[in-house]
Amino acid sequence: xxxxxxxxxxxxxxxxxxxxxxxxxxxxxxxxxxxxxxxxxxxxxxxxxxxxxxxxxxxxxxxxxxxxxxxxxxxxxxxxxxxxxxxxxxxxxxxxxxxxxxxxxxxxxxxxxxxxxxxxxxxxxxxxxxxxxxxxxxxxxxxxxxxxxxxxxxxxxxxxxxxxxxxxxxxxxxxxxxxxxxxxxxxxxxxxxxxxxxxxxxxxxxxxxxxxxxxxxxxxxxxxxxxxxx
Amino acid sequence: xxxxxxxxxxxxxxxxxxxxxxxxxxxxxxxxxxxxxxxxxxxxxxxxxxxxxxxxx
Amino acid sequence: xxxxxxxxxxxxxxxxxxxxxxxxxxxxxxxxxxxxxxxxxxxxxxxxxxxxxxxxxxxxxxxxxxxxxxxxxxxxxxxxxxxxxxxxxxxxxxxxxxxxxxxxxxxxxxxxxxxxxxxxxxxxxxxxxxxxxxxxxxxxxxxxxxxxxxxxxxxxxxxxxxxxxxxxxxxxxxxxxxxxxxxxxxxxxxxxxxxxxxxxxxxxxxxxxxxxxxxxxxxxxxxxxxxxxxxxxxxxxxxxxx
Numbered sequence: 001x002x003x004x005x006x007x008x009x010x011x012x013x014x015x016x017x018x019x020x021x022x023x024x025x026x027x028x029x030x031x032x033x034x035x036x037x038x039x040x041x042x043x044x045x046x047x048x049x050x051x052x053x054x055x056x057x058x059x060x061x062x063x064x065x066x067x068x069x070x071x072x073x074x075x076x077x078x079x080x081x082x083x084x085x086x087x088x089x090x091x092x093x094x095x096x097x098x099x100x101x102x103x104x105x106x107x108x109x110x111x112x113x114x115x116x117x118x119x120x121x122x123x124x125x126x127x128x129x130x131x132x133x134x135x136x137x138x139x140x141x142x143x144x145x146x147x148x149x150x151x152x153x154x155x156x157x158x159x160x161x162x163x164x165x166x167x168x169x170x171x172x173x174x175x176x177x178x179x180x181x182x183x184x185x186x187x188x189x190x191x192x193x194x195x196x197x198x199x200x201x202x203x204x205x206x207x208x209x210x211x212x213x214x215x216x217x218x219x220x221x222x223x224x225x226x227x228x229x230x
Numbered sequence: 231x232x233x234x235x236x237x238x239x240x241x242x243x244x245x246x247x248x249x250x251x252x253x254x255x256x257x258x259x260x261x262x263x264x265x266x267x268x269x270x271x272x273x274x275x276x277x278x279x280x281x282x283x284x285x286x287x
Numbered sequence: 288x289x290x291x292x293x294x295x296x297x298x299x300x301x302x303x304x305x306x307x308x309x310x311x312x313x314x315x316x317x318x319x320x321x322x323x324x325x326x327x328x329x330x331x332x333x334x335x336x337x338x339x340x341x342x343x344x345x346x347x348x349x350x351x352x353x354x355x356x357x358x359x360x361x362x363x364x365x366x367x368x369x370x371x372x373x374x375x376x377x378x379x380x381x382x383x384x385x386x387x388x389x390x391x392x393x394x395x396x397x398x399x400x401x402x403x404x405x406x407x408x409x410x411x412x413x414x415x416x417x418x419x420x421x422x423x424x425x426x427x428x429x430x431x432x433x434x435x436x437x438x439x440x441x442x443x444x445x446x447x448x449x450x451x452x453x454x455x456x457x458x459x460x461x462x463x464x465x466x467x468x469x470x471x472x473x474x475x476x477x478x479x480x481x482x483x484x485x486x487x488x489x490x491x492x493x494x495x496x497x498x499x500x501x502x503x504x505x506x507x508x509x510x511x512x513x514x515x516x517x518x519x520x521x522x523x524x525x526x527x528x529x
Binding site: 240245246257259263267268278 | 396
Binding site: 152155159160163164166169172173175176177179180183184187204208215219222223226227 | 369421424425427428431432435436441444445448449451452453455456459460462463464466467470
Protein backbone atom coordinates (compact mmCIF):
# COMPACT_ATOMS: atom_id res chain seq x y z
CA UNK A 1 0.00 0.00 0.00
CA UNK A 2 1.38 3.36 -0.91
CA UNK A 3 2.05 5.58 2.10
CA UNK A 4 0.25 8.91 2.01
CA UNK A 5 2.05 11.91 3.45
CA UNK A 6 0.06 14.97 4.36
CA UNK A 7 1.51 18.06 2.77
CA UNK A 8 3.08 20.37 5.34
CA UNK A 9 0.81 23.28 4.50
CA UNK A 10 -2.26 21.16 5.26
CA UNK A 11 -0.75 20.05 8.56
CA UNK A 12 0.04 23.64 9.50
CA UNK A 13 -3.47 24.79 8.67
CA UNK A 14 -4.86 21.91 10.69
CA UNK A 15 -2.89 22.92 13.77
CA UNK A 16 -3.93 26.54 13.38
CA UNK A 17 -7.61 25.75 12.94
CA UNK A 18 -7.58 23.30 15.83
CA UNK A 19 -6.25 25.88 18.24
CA UNK A 20 -8.71 28.51 17.05
CA UNK A 21 -11.61 26.08 17.50
CA UNK A 22 -10.46 25.07 20.97
CA UNK A 23 -10.12 28.71 21.97
CA UNK A 24 -13.60 29.50 20.67
CA UNK A 25 -15.00 27.03 23.16
CA UNK A 26 -13.11 28.65 26.02
CA UNK A 27 -13.79 32.23 25.19
CA UNK A 28 -13.28 33.46 28.74
CA UNK A 29 -9.64 32.41 28.63
CA UNK A 30 -9.14 34.60 25.60
CA UNK A 31 -10.66 37.67 27.19
CA UNK A 32 -8.67 37.43 30.42
CA UNK A 33 -5.41 38.90 29.07
CA UNK A 34 -7.42 41.72 27.52
CA UNK A 35 -9.05 42.58 30.83
CA UNK A 36 -5.65 42.42 32.53
CA UNK A 37 -4.39 44.87 29.92
CA UNK A 38 -7.10 47.40 30.74
CA UNK A 39 -6.70 46.94 34.49
CA UNK A 40 -2.94 47.49 34.39
CA UNK A 41 -3.20 50.62 32.28
CA UNK A 42 -5.80 51.93 34.72
CA UNK A 43 -3.35 51.45 37.58
CA UNK A 44 -0.94 54.04 36.27
CA UNK A 45 -3.19 57.09 36.41
CA UNK A 46 -4.43 55.96 39.83
CA UNK A 47 -0.85 55.60 41.02
CA UNK A 48 0.35 58.91 39.68
CA UNK A 49 -1.98 61.63 38.49
CA UNK A 50 -5.24 62.11 36.59
CA UNK A 51 -3.61 64.89 34.60
CA UNK A 52 -3.64 63.72 30.98
CA UNK A 53 -0.85 66.01 29.86
CA UNK A 54 1.45 64.42 32.42
CA UNK A 55 0.27 60.90 31.59
CA UNK A 56 0.87 61.53 27.90
CA UNK A 57 4.61 61.76 28.58
CA UNK A 58 4.82 58.11 29.58
CA UNK A 59 1.64 56.89 27.90
CA UNK A 60 3.32 55.03 25.08
CA UNK A 61 5.60 53.24 27.52
CA UNK A 62 2.76 52.27 29.83
CA UNK A 63 0.67 50.80 27.00
CA UNK A 64 3.69 48.82 25.82
CA UNK A 65 4.55 47.47 29.26
CA UNK A 66 0.95 46.46 29.87
CA UNK A 67 0.77 44.73 26.48
CA UNK A 68 3.98 42.77 27.15
CA UNK A 69 2.80 41.65 30.57
CA UNK A 70 -0.67 40.69 29.32
CA UNK A 71 0.84 38.67 26.46
CA UNK A 72 3.19 36.86 28.80
CA UNK A 73 0.36 35.93 31.12
CA UNK A 74 -1.33 33.95 28.38
CA UNK A 75 1.85 32.34 27.05
CA UNK A 76 2.66 30.03 29.92
CA UNK A 77 -0.09 27.57 29.05
CA UNK A 78 0.71 27.58 25.34
CA UNK A 79 2.09 24.07 25.13
CA UNK A 80 0.95 22.63 28.39
CA UNK A 81 -2.24 20.90 27.28
CA UNK A 82 -0.66 19.44 24.18
CA UNK A 83 2.34 18.09 26.05
CA UNK A 84 0.15 16.58 28.73
CA UNK A 85 -2.13 14.68 26.36
CA UNK A 86 0.68 13.52 24.09
CA UNK A 87 -0.18 15.59 21.03
CA UNK A 88 3.27 17.16 20.99
CA UNK A 89 4.93 13.78 20.97
CA UNK A 90 2.88 12.87 17.93
CA UNK A 91 4.05 16.03 16.24
CA UNK A 92 7.68 15.23 16.99
CA UNK A 93 7.20 11.73 15.57
CA UNK A 94 5.06 12.79 12.65
CA UNK A 95 7.87 13.57 10.27
CA UNK A 96 6.45 17.02 9.61
CA UNK A 97 8.87 19.90 10.14
CA UNK A 98 8.27 20.54 13.83
CA UNK A 99 9.16 24.22 13.59
CA UNK A 100 6.27 24.99 11.26
CA UNK A 101 3.72 23.17 13.43
CA UNK A 102 4.86 25.06 16.50
CA UNK A 103 4.85 28.31 14.57
CA UNK A 104 1.24 27.61 13.56
CA UNK A 105 0.40 27.20 17.23
CA UNK A 106 2.15 30.44 18.12
CA UNK A 107 0.35 32.20 15.27
CA UNK A 108 -3.03 31.03 16.55
CA UNK A 109 -2.08 32.21 20.02
CA UNK A 110 -1.10 35.60 18.67
CA UNK A 111 -4.37 36.02 16.78
CA UNK A 112 -6.24 35.26 19.99
CA UNK A 113 -4.11 37.30 22.39
CA UNK A 114 -1.75 39.71 20.68
CA UNK A 115 -4.08 40.98 17.99
CA UNK A 116 -6.85 41.99 20.41
CA UNK A 117 -4.25 43.89 22.45
CA UNK A 118 -3.20 45.76 19.32
CA UNK A 119 -6.78 46.62 18.46
CA UNK A 120 -7.55 47.77 22.00
CA UNK A 121 -4.45 49.92 22.25
CA UNK A 122 -5.91 53.16 20.92
CA UNK A 123 -8.72 52.95 23.49
CA UNK A 124 -6.33 52.23 26.31
CA UNK A 125 -3.94 54.87 25.00
CA UNK A 126 -6.65 57.51 24.99
CA UNK A 127 -7.08 56.90 28.69
CA UNK A 128 -3.46 57.85 29.08
CA UNK A 129 -3.77 61.00 27.04
CA UNK A 130 -2.27 59.74 23.80
CA UNK A 131 -3.47 61.78 20.81
CA UNK A 132 -5.08 60.17 17.75
CA UNK A 133 -2.01 61.12 15.72
CA UNK A 134 -0.03 58.32 17.36
CA UNK A 135 -2.63 55.58 16.97
CA UNK A 136 -1.12 54.27 13.74
CA UNK A 137 2.41 54.07 15.10
CA UNK A 138 1.14 52.63 18.37
CA UNK A 139 -0.73 49.84 16.64
CA UNK A 140 2.02 49.09 14.13
CA UNK A 141 4.71 48.95 16.80
CA UNK A 142 2.55 46.71 18.99
CA UNK A 143 1.72 44.51 16.01
CA UNK A 144 5.39 43.79 15.44
CA UNK A 145 6.19 43.70 19.14
CA UNK A 146 3.48 41.29 20.22
CA UNK A 147 4.30 39.07 17.26
CA UNK A 148 7.94 38.90 18.29
CA UNK A 149 6.98 38.39 21.89
CA UNK A 150 4.73 35.47 20.96
CA UNK A 151 7.69 33.78 19.32
CA UNK A 152 10.07 34.53 22.20
CA UNK A 153 7.39 33.44 24.63
CA UNK A 154 6.89 30.30 22.60
CA UNK A 155 10.55 29.43 23.07
CA UNK A 156 10.29 30.13 26.79
CA UNK A 157 7.04 28.18 27.12
CA UNK A 158 8.57 25.22 25.29
CA UNK A 159 11.54 25.25 27.68
CA UNK A 160 9.45 25.46 30.84
CA UNK A 161 6.63 23.02 30.08
CA UNK A 162 5.64 21.15 33.22
CA UNK A 163 7.68 23.31 35.58
CA UNK A 164 5.80 24.21 38.74
CA UNK A 165 5.00 27.94 38.92
CA UNK A 166 6.25 28.12 35.39
CA UNK A 167 4.59 31.45 34.62
CA UNK A 168 6.90 33.42 36.89
CA UNK A 169 9.94 31.62 35.49
CA UNK A 170 8.69 32.24 31.96
CA UNK A 171 8.40 35.97 32.62
CA UNK A 172 11.87 36.01 34.16
CA UNK A 173 13.30 34.37 31.07
CA UNK A 174 11.40 36.26 28.38
CA UNK A 175 11.20 39.83 29.71
CA UNK A 176 14.95 40.59 29.58
CA UNK A 177 14.98 39.35 25.99
CA UNK A 178 11.99 41.59 25.22
CA UNK A 179 13.62 44.80 26.49
CA UNK A 180 14.84 45.90 23.04
CA UNK A 181 11.25 45.57 21.77
CA UNK A 182 10.05 47.78 24.60
CA UNK A 183 12.75 50.37 23.94
CA UNK A 184 12.10 50.65 20.22
CA UNK A 185 8.31 50.36 20.44
CA UNK A 186 7.70 52.88 23.20
CA UNK A 187 10.26 55.24 21.66
CA UNK A 188 8.56 55.09 18.28
CA UNK A 189 5.29 56.25 19.86
CA UNK A 190 7.05 59.05 21.74
CA UNK A 191 8.86 60.20 18.61
CA UNK A 192 5.62 60.30 16.66
CA UNK A 193 4.08 62.40 19.41
CA UNK A 194 7.02 64.82 19.35
CA UNK A 195 6.72 65.23 15.61
CA UNK A 196 9.86 63.25 14.77
CA UNK A 197 9.81 60.41 12.29
CA UNK A 198 9.39 57.02 13.99
CA UNK A 199 10.65 55.12 10.96
CA UNK A 200 14.01 54.22 12.53
CA UNK A 201 12.74 52.30 15.55
CA UNK A 202 9.86 50.82 13.52
CA UNK A 203 12.33 49.40 11.02
CA UNK A 204 14.38 47.96 13.87
CA UNK A 205 11.25 46.38 15.34
CA UNK A 206 10.51 44.84 11.97
CA UNK A 207 14.07 43.54 11.67
CA UNK A 208 13.88 41.91 15.10
CA UNK A 209 10.51 40.42 14.20
CA UNK A 210 11.87 38.80 11.05
CA UNK A 211 14.91 37.54 12.94
CA UNK A 212 12.59 35.94 15.49
CA UNK A 213 10.42 34.52 12.71
CA UNK A 214 13.39 32.83 11.04
CA UNK A 215 15.31 31.52 14.07
CA UNK A 216 12.45 31.15 16.52
CA UNK A 217 10.95 27.93 15.14
CA UNK A 218 14.40 26.33 15.27
CA UNK A 219 14.81 27.18 18.94
CA UNK A 220 11.21 26.19 19.70
CA UNK A 221 11.50 22.75 18.15
CA UNK A 222 14.81 22.13 19.94
CA UNK A 223 13.17 23.20 23.20
CA UNK A 224 10.06 21.06 22.67
CA UNK A 225 12.14 18.01 21.86
CA UNK A 226 14.10 18.53 25.08
CA UNK A 227 10.91 18.89 27.11
CA UNK A 228 9.15 15.92 25.56
CA UNK A 229 11.98 13.43 25.24
CA UNK A 230 12.46 13.04 28.99
CA UNK B 231 51.96 59.39 47.30
CA UNK B 232 52.48 58.91 51.05
CA UNK B 233 50.41 56.67 53.28
CA UNK B 234 48.05 59.45 54.37
CA UNK B 235 47.25 60.35 50.77
CA UNK B 236 46.83 56.67 49.99
CA UNK B 237 44.01 56.30 52.51
CA UNK B 238 42.55 59.71 51.78
CA UNK B 239 42.27 59.10 48.02
CA UNK B 240 41.88 62.81 47.27
CA UNK B 241 38.60 62.96 49.18
CA UNK B 242 37.09 59.99 47.43
CA UNK B 243 38.17 57.55 50.12
CA UNK B 244 34.75 56.17 50.99
CA UNK B 245 33.97 55.43 47.36
CA UNK B 246 37.29 54.00 46.28
CA UNK B 247 37.70 51.83 49.35
CA UNK B 248 34.14 50.54 49.36
CA UNK B 249 34.48 49.64 45.67
CA UNK B 250 37.76 47.79 46.24
CA UNK B 251 36.44 46.27 49.45
CA UNK B 252 33.29 45.01 47.74
CA UNK B 253 35.38 43.54 44.92
CA UNK B 254 37.57 41.74 47.44
CA UNK B 255 34.48 40.44 49.22
CA UNK B 256 32.89 39.10 46.04
CA UNK B 257 36.13 37.46 44.91
CA UNK B 258 36.59 35.92 48.35
CA UNK B 259 33.02 34.65 48.37
CA UNK B 260 33.52 33.04 44.96
CA UNK B 261 36.77 31.51 46.17
CA UNK B 262 35.05 30.04 49.19
CA UNK B 263 31.96 28.90 47.24
CA UNK B 264 33.98 27.22 44.49
CA UNK B 265 36.11 25.33 46.99
CA UNK B 266 33.05 24.29 48.97
CA UNK B 267 31.25 23.11 45.86
CA UNK B 268 34.17 20.88 44.94
CA UNK B 269 34.71 19.63 48.49
CA UNK B 270 31.07 18.71 49.02
CA UNK B 271 30.98 16.78 45.76
CA UNK B 272 34.17 14.97 46.76
CA UNK B 273 32.92 13.89 50.17
CA UNK B 274 29.60 12.79 48.69
CA UNK B 275 31.42 10.71 46.08
CA UNK B 276 33.74 9.17 48.70
CA UNK B 277 30.78 8.27 50.86
CA UNK B 278 29.06 6.59 47.96
CA UNK B 279 32.19 4.58 47.26
CA UNK B 280 32.43 3.40 50.87
CA UNK B 281 28.79 2.37 50.95
CA UNK B 282 29.19 0.48 47.69
CA UNK B 283 32.25 -1.31 49.03
CA UNK B 284 30.45 -2.20 52.27
CA UNK B 285 27.62 -3.75 50.32
CA UNK B 286 30.01 -5.92 48.36
CA UNK B 287 31.96 -7.20 51.36
CA UNK C 288 44.93 15.64 16.74
CA UNK C 289 41.31 14.80 17.44
CA UNK C 290 42.30 12.14 19.94
CA UNK C 291 43.69 14.90 22.13
CA UNK C 292 40.38 16.71 21.88
CA UNK C 293 38.35 13.59 22.61
CA UNK C 294 40.58 12.75 25.54
CA UNK C 295 39.96 16.21 26.97
CA UNK C 296 36.24 15.63 26.80
CA UNK C 297 36.53 12.51 28.91
CA UNK C 298 35.61 13.30 32.50
CA UNK C 299 38.35 11.44 34.35
CA UNK C 300 40.97 13.07 32.17
CA UNK C 301 39.49 16.53 32.54
CA UNK C 302 39.16 16.01 36.28
CA UNK C 303 42.83 15.23 36.59
CA UNK C 304 44.06 18.03 34.34
CA UNK C 305 41.88 20.66 36.01
CA UNK C 306 43.22 19.53 39.37
CA UNK C 307 46.78 20.08 38.16
CA UNK C 308 46.07 23.44 36.53
CA UNK C 309 43.98 25.01 39.28
CA UNK C 310 46.78 25.90 41.76
CA UNK C 311 48.77 27.58 38.98
CA UNK C 312 45.75 29.67 37.98
CA UNK C 313 45.03 30.46 41.60
CA UNK C 314 48.43 31.71 42.70
CA UNK C 315 49.10 33.55 39.47
CA UNK C 316 45.75 35.33 39.68
CA UNK C 317 46.34 36.32 43.30
CA UNK C 318 49.73 37.78 42.45
CA UNK C 319 48.44 39.73 39.44
CA UNK C 320 45.35 41.05 41.23
CA UNK C 321 47.41 42.31 44.18
CA UNK C 322 49.96 43.85 41.84
CA UNK C 323 47.25 45.56 39.80
CA UNK C 324 45.50 46.82 42.93
CA UNK C 325 48.70 48.32 44.34
CA UNK C 326 49.66 49.83 40.98
CA UNK C 327 46.20 51.22 40.38
CA UNK C 328 45.79 52.67 43.84
CA UNK C 329 49.29 53.97 44.54
CA UNK C 330 51.45 54.18 41.47
CA UNK C 331 49.19 55.29 38.61
CA UNK C 332 48.81 59.06 38.20
CA UNK C 333 45.55 60.66 39.28
CA UNK C 334 43.09 61.79 36.64
CA UNK C 335 43.01 65.57 36.21
CA UNK C 336 39.20 65.64 36.13
CA UNK C 337 38.18 62.93 38.57
CA UNK C 338 41.21 62.91 40.86
CA UNK C 339 41.75 59.72 42.78
CA UNK C 340 38.12 58.74 42.32
CA UNK C 341 38.80 57.32 38.87
CA UNK C 342 40.82 54.49 40.46
CA UNK C 343 37.53 52.61 40.79
CA UNK C 344 37.99 51.96 37.08
CA UNK C 345 40.54 49.28 37.93
CA UNK C 346 37.90 47.11 39.60
CA UNK C 347 34.87 48.22 37.62
CA UNK C 348 36.06 47.75 34.03
CA UNK C 349 37.64 44.29 34.53
CA UNK C 350 34.45 43.10 36.24
CA UNK C 351 32.32 44.37 33.38
CA UNK C 352 34.66 42.78 30.85
CA UNK C 353 34.60 39.43 32.66
CA UNK C 354 30.81 39.48 33.01
CA UNK C 355 30.48 39.53 29.22
CA UNK C 356 33.42 37.22 28.55
CA UNK C 357 32.07 34.56 30.89
CA UNK C 358 28.61 34.76 29.34
CA UNK C 359 30.06 34.08 25.90
CA UNK C 360 32.16 31.18 27.25
CA UNK C 361 29.07 29.81 28.96
CA UNK C 362 26.99 30.06 25.80
CA UNK C 363 29.70 28.46 23.64
CA UNK C 364 30.13 25.61 26.13
CA UNK C 365 26.36 25.12 26.25
CA UNK C 366 26.19 25.15 22.46
CA UNK C 367 28.97 22.58 22.16
CA UNK C 368 27.18 20.41 24.70
CA UNK C 369 23.90 20.70 22.83
CA UNK C 370 25.21 20.09 19.32
CA UNK C 371 27.86 17.44 19.99
CA UNK C 372 26.16 16.03 23.09
CA UNK C 373 29.25 16.34 25.28
CA UNK C 374 28.21 16.24 28.93
CA UNK C 375 31.43 17.89 30.06
CA UNK C 376 30.58 20.97 28.02
CA UNK C 377 27.23 21.25 29.79
CA UNK C 378 29.02 20.88 33.11
CA UNK C 379 31.40 23.68 32.13
CA UNK C 380 28.49 25.97 31.29
CA UNK C 381 26.90 25.23 34.67
CA UNK C 382 30.21 25.99 36.39
CA UNK C 383 30.52 29.35 34.63
CA UNK C 384 27.13 30.75 35.58
CA UNK C 385 27.58 31.74 39.25
CA UNK C 386 31.02 33.18 38.52
CA UNK C 387 29.71 35.30 35.65
CA UNK C 388 26.74 36.47 37.69
CA UNK C 389 29.13 37.54 40.48
CA UNK C 390 31.19 39.60 38.05
CA UNK C 391 28.03 41.20 36.69
CA UNK C 392 26.84 42.10 40.17
CA UNK C 393 30.26 43.52 40.97
CA UNK C 394 30.29 45.60 37.78
CA UNK C 395 26.90 47.05 38.72
CA UNK C 396 27.86 47.74 42.34
CA UNK C 397 31.24 49.32 41.56
CA UNK C 398 29.67 51.27 38.70
CA UNK C 399 27.03 52.59 41.05
CA UNK C 400 29.64 53.52 43.70
CA UNK C 401 31.68 55.29 41.05
CA UNK C 402 28.62 57.17 39.87
CA UNK C 403 27.79 58.74 43.24
CA UNK C 404 30.73 61.15 43.48
CA UNK C 405 30.77 61.71 39.71
CA UNK C 406 27.08 62.29 39.03
CA UNK C 407 25.65 62.79 42.49
CA UNK C 408 23.27 59.84 42.29
CA UNK C 409 23.62 56.20 43.27
CA UNK C 410 22.12 55.05 40.04
CA UNK C 411 21.93 56.40 36.54
CA UNK C 412 20.42 54.82 33.45
CA UNK C 413 23.48 55.00 31.26
CA UNK C 414 24.16 52.50 28.50
CA UNK C 415 26.80 50.45 30.29
CA UNK C 416 25.04 50.06 33.62
CA UNK C 417 21.69 49.31 32.00
CA UNK C 418 23.25 46.68 29.76
CA UNK C 419 24.98 45.12 32.76
CA UNK C 420 21.66 45.01 34.60
CA UNK C 421 19.98 43.20 31.72
CA UNK C 422 22.94 40.82 31.55
CA UNK C 423 22.43 40.06 35.25
CA UNK C 424 18.81 39.19 34.46
CA UNK C 425 20.00 36.82 31.74
CA UNK C 426 22.37 35.08 34.16
CA UNK C 427 19.70 34.82 36.84
CA UNK C 428 17.19 33.45 34.34
CA UNK C 429 19.72 30.83 33.22
CA UNK C 430 20.39 29.74 36.80
CA UNK C 431 16.68 29.75 37.65
CA UNK C 432 15.88 27.55 34.65
CA UNK C 433 18.63 25.09 35.58
CA UNK C 434 17.37 24.90 39.13
CA UNK C 435 13.78 24.20 38.12
CA UNK C 436 14.44 20.73 36.71
CA UNK C 437 15.19 17.60 38.69
CA UNK C 438 16.33 15.74 35.61
CA UNK C 439 19.96 16.86 35.00
CA UNK C 440 19.79 16.09 31.31
CA UNK C 441 16.76 18.26 30.74
CA UNK C 442 18.32 20.99 32.88
CA UNK C 443 21.49 20.88 30.78
CA UNK C 444 19.79 20.96 27.43
CA UNK C 445 17.01 23.44 28.21
CA UNK C 446 19.43 25.92 29.76
CA UNK C 447 21.71 25.45 26.75
CA UNK C 448 18.91 26.57 24.41
CA UNK C 449 18.28 29.55 26.68
CA UNK C 450 21.97 30.48 26.75
CA UNK C 451 22.15 30.39 22.95
CA UNK C 452 19.00 32.50 22.56
CA UNK C 453 20.49 34.89 25.12
CA UNK C 454 23.84 35.24 23.42
CA UNK C 455 22.16 36.12 20.12
CA UNK C 456 20.15 38.73 21.98
CA UNK C 457 23.12 40.33 23.76
CA UNK C 458 24.26 42.44 20.77
CA UNK C 459 20.64 43.46 20.14
CA UNK C 460 20.25 44.47 23.78
CA UNK C 461 23.52 46.41 23.72
CA UNK C 462 22.58 48.29 20.59
CA UNK C 463 19.04 49.07 21.74
CA UNK C 464 20.21 50.33 25.16
CA UNK C 465 22.93 52.40 23.51
CA UNK C 466 20.40 53.95 21.15
CA UNK C 467 18.02 54.57 24.03
CA UNK C 468 20.60 56.48 26.06
CA UNK C 469 21.84 58.67 23.21
CA UNK C 470 18.42 60.24 22.94
CA UNK C 471 18.80 62.01 26.25
CA UNK C 472 22.49 62.50 26.85
CA UNK C 473 23.17 63.98 30.28
CA UNK C 474 26.13 66.33 30.16
CA UNK C 475 28.09 64.62 32.88
CA UNK C 476 28.14 61.24 31.10
CA UNK C 477 31.20 62.23 29.10
CA UNK C 478 33.06 62.87 32.33
CA UNK C 479 32.30 59.34 33.49
CA UNK C 480 32.85 57.70 30.15
CA UNK C 481 36.31 58.88 29.29
CA UNK C 482 38.75 59.94 31.97
CA UNK C 483 41.69 61.35 30.04
CA UNK C 484 43.54 58.06 29.65
CA UNK C 485 47.30 57.92 29.37
CA UNK C 486 49.31 54.75 28.96
CA UNK C 487 50.52 54.87 32.56
CA UNK C 488 46.90 54.57 33.62
CA UNK C 489 46.18 51.62 31.36
CA UNK C 490 48.88 49.26 32.63
CA UNK C 491 47.21 48.37 35.95
CA UNK C 492 43.95 47.89 34.02
CA UNK C 493 45.46 45.22 31.79
CA UNK C 494 47.16 43.53 34.72
CA UNK C 495 43.88 43.42 36.62
CA UNK C 496 42.05 41.98 33.62
CA UNK C 497 44.72 39.30 33.32
CA UNK C 498 44.38 38.61 37.04
CA UNK C 499 40.61 38.32 36.77
CA UNK C 500 40.90 35.99 33.78
CA UNK C 501 43.21 33.67 35.70
CA UNK C 502 40.86 33.90 38.68
CA UNK C 503 38.02 32.79 36.42
CA UNK C 504 40.23 29.93 35.23
CA UNK C 505 40.82 28.84 38.82
CA UNK C 506 37.19 29.16 39.89
CA UNK C 507 35.78 27.35 36.88
CA UNK C 508 38.35 24.55 37.31
CA UNK C 509 37.26 23.98 40.88
CA UNK C 510 33.55 24.16 40.12
CA UNK C 511 33.87 21.97 37.06
CA UNK C 512 35.65 19.31 39.10
CA UNK C 513 32.71 19.40 41.51
CA UNK C 514 30.26 19.11 38.62
CA UNK C 515 32.15 16.15 37.20
CA UNK C 516 32.07 14.38 40.55
CA UNK C 517 28.34 15.00 40.88
CA UNK C 518 27.53 13.84 37.35
CA UNK C 519 29.73 10.81 37.21
CA UNK C 520 28.21 9.20 40.31
CA UNK C 521 28.08 5.68 38.94
CA UNK C 522 31.12 5.71 36.74
CA UNK C 523 33.75 3.06 37.35
CA UNK C 524 36.69 5.40 37.21
CA UNK C 525 35.27 7.24 40.17
CA UNK C 526 34.73 4.06 42.16
CA UNK C 527 38.27 2.93 41.58
CA UNK C 528 39.85 6.33 42.20
CA UNK C 529 39.25 6.53 45.94
